[in-house]
Amino acid sequence: MKLKEFKEITGLSKCPVYWDRRYSKDLDKLSKPEYSIKKEADVPVILRDGCKIYCDIYHPAEIDQAPALVAWSAYGKEMQVMRHGSLPSSSNYFDHSLEAGDMEFFVTRGYTFIIPNPRGIGKSEGEFLGIYNPQEQEDCYDTVEWAGTVCKYCNGKVALMGYSYFGIIQALVAALQPPHLVCIMPLSYTDDYYQHGYYGGVANTYMNMYWELCPSNNPVPWTTKMMSEEEMKELICEIQKDPDIAINSYFNKIFNVWPPKYHTFYLDYLLHPQEDDFWRPRSVKYKYDKIKVPIYLKCGWAPSGRWTAPVFNAMNSSELSVYKRCGVMEDYNGLELPYRFMNEEMLRWYDHWMKGIDTGITEEPPIKLNIMGRGYRYEYEYPLARTEYKKLYLHPFGQLRWDPVIDSDLPPDSFTHRPPHITTDVESLVYRTNRFNKPTEFTGPIELHLFAAIDSTDANFICKVWQILQDGSRMPVCRAGYLKACYKLDEEKSLIGRPVHDYTKRYPVTPGQINEYVIEINPIGMVFDPGTSLELEIKAMDNYPPQAGAWQGKMGHLGPIPSSNTINYKIYRDNHYQSYILMPYILSSPDELWLQSVVEDNIVAAGTVSGGTH
Structure with a gap:
């Protein structure tokens, strides 16, 4: 099929790179942009306790009723549909709260689009009690039921949609089982809200932004x-x-x-x-057994934050027993908002469950991964059954090597954390592999085993993984591997590549004592080409670029809250204390797992990976 023919059949302006011709069926039956848009502003919704909130409704003007998509967030409703094109994060007008999705795309294709202002937001009555609180979850339930039973523009079928805030709330509401909720598709997801804010138990200024949003x-x-x-x-x-x-x-x-x-x-x-x-109450991992509707979990490979691991946790949960699938869809090219990258995939999902159109989406293998540097691939499990876990050992002279250190009693490496109220310098230790001599894929969970001693009762470990390109420049692979030293590893609950710690109680560290710290690092899916290398960085605080010429809003750039004390770190790496990073090596992948483009003139990346070709 040529791209011109594809556009005529589907009514879409482009063919997504993440569609496969083997599973994309009945594309001519997909909802097409046939309708104009009518808006009803500030429509009141009465919640169960009598509190009145207001929503904006966008609906197809030519039909009386349609399936409804509810986009719920405390970021405000009016600005979600401002028309200025999608903006990259580099724009001074970039606003991360533009997360409701593409209203025009769906309404013109026969969906009613409902955006509420939650309790205490905008003109809505009541108290705003913070994001994802139990009251908000009940209020969203009430709004779903209002849409399914009262809203005159809805045919009784309701789904939740949206990115980030709009995505995370979906599973929490689904766990309350509103009768008219048909399906959900969180375009961003977390299952453990404590870990989302205190990754590895390390306090962060990430949550500082919500007063502004x-x-x-x-x-x-x-x-x-x-x-x-x-x-x-x-x-x-x-x-x-x-x-x-x-x-x-x-x-x-x-x-x-x-x-x-x-x-x-x-x-x-x-x-x-x-x-x-x-x-x-904000963590859906405690509520998986309550969810009864189909769920499509989506994320990107996360160079920062903790976004990818929760999606795989949900896919592996036996308690989440509904139809489920996931996609790790994006690379590092940068986020643009309003979010449109997944429009076509969302259309297949919602058309299937809301309109009964057999789009083939449920026939695909359950996991779809964007392997950075190669393209999209299906998988049937995670971690991949063919994973070969390999240890990259920390060596003297800042080396990372596949063979362990054979010498004993070597002096440790060290660095000193000095707090930001006395210096802007951030010391770190860096360990790097030799350049790879063939394409080498790592896809799956990563963990760092670090033997270290600190001269304090507590400290932060901030660990990052970088790809060093052929020209020597750095590309982030994982900027997130955090652990507060006082939290103990729960060995019984931990799995390979997925350490679990008890964050309910602090255990002070004995200064000078050598301990093994097991640190979760974000999963990756990436091919390291010949001439590139992998680098591990270990430090005690982050050093985001300072705001040149600006004095206000420094907290947004601080990241992990650093210790106020000077702390010396000693990192051990000899045959008694074998510090290493565990990498998920993938030797090769069957050809049939790689996606096959729907259209002949789509540009699809291809290459040879670790002895296998796709």
């Missing part, structure tokens, strides 16, 4: 619902004794507003540094 008219911390006023004041005083928190004036401002109305979600975040009953 959520246009709340009545913000209230969820912690006020968990304890009395006196208990909360005592907790605030206790948290401020943490020297890493006490040194920061940005945090001081949050703590010293009463009643607490400033930066309320980040106040909640700082008040709950261990996994507790604040985080568990």
Whole structure:
């Protein structure tokens, strides 16, 4: 099929690179852009407790009723449909809260599109209690049921849609089992919200952004619902004794507003540094058995944050027993919002479940991966059954080698963390492989086994993996491998490449004692071409580029909250203490697993990988 013919048959402007001609069936029956758009603004929705929220409804003007897509987020409804094209993150107008999806794409194809302002957001009544809180989950349930039973533009079938915030909320709401919910498709996902904010138990300023993104008219911390006023004041005083928190004036401002109305979600975040009953209701891993609708989980290979591992956790969960599939779809070319990359895949998914159109999407193998540097491939399990786990050992002189160190009692490598209130320097240790002499694929989970001693009772480990290109430049593979030293490994729950720690209690480290730290690093799917090499970086804090000429908003660039103390780290790597990074090596892949383009003139990357050709 030629691209021109494809466009005529489907009504789509392009053929997605992630479609396969063996499974993309009945494309002529896909919903086509046949309708104009009509808008109803500020439509009231009455929630179960009488609170009134408002939504905007976009519906096909030429038909009375259609399946409804609900895009739920506290980022505000009006700006979700602003027309300025998709913006890259490099644009000064880039706004990460533009996550509802492409309203025009779906409404013109016969879907009703509903965007609410949640409780306490915009003009909606009530208190905004922070993202993904139990009240918000119930409110989204009520809105789904309102759409399925009251909204005159809906035919009774409702699905949830959207990216990031709009994606994460979906499984939490599905676990409440609203009767009119047909399916969900989280375009971004996390199963463990504590780990999302405190990756490896390390506090982060990532959550700092929500005060800016959520246009709340009545913000209230969820912690006020968990304890009395006196208990909360005592907790605030206790948290401020943490020297890493006490040194920061940005945090001081949050703590010293009463009643607490400033930066309320980040106040909640700082008040709950261990996994507790604040985080568990926001973590769908405790609710998998409650989900009863089909789910399509999507993410990208995540150079930062913890986005990929949760998708695979869900796919491997026996408790999540519904029809499920996942796609790790994007590379590192950069995010553009409003998000449109998955429009065509979403259309196949929603057409199948909402309109009964057999698009072939449920006939595909359950996992679709974008192997960076090669293209898209199907898999049937994760980790891949053909994975050969190989150890890259840390050696003297900053080397990473496949053979272990044979010498004993070697002096350790070391670096010193100095806190950012005395220097902008960030010391690190770097270990690098020789250049690969043939294409070499690593796809799957990664973990770092690090024998280390610190001269403190606690410390942060920040670990990153880089690809060093032929010209010597660095490309991020995984910027995220965090662990706070005080949290213990749970060996019984841990799997290869997927260490599990107990984040409910801190265990102070004995200064100077050599301990083995097992650190989860984000999964990858990448081919290292000849002439490239792999680099491991170990440090105690991040060093995002400073904002040249700017003085405000520094917290957004801080990342992991660093220790306020000077700490010396010693990294051991000899035959007694064999520090290594465990890599998921894939020798080759059967030809039939690689996607076959729907159209003949699509450009598809190809190459030879570790002895196998696709």
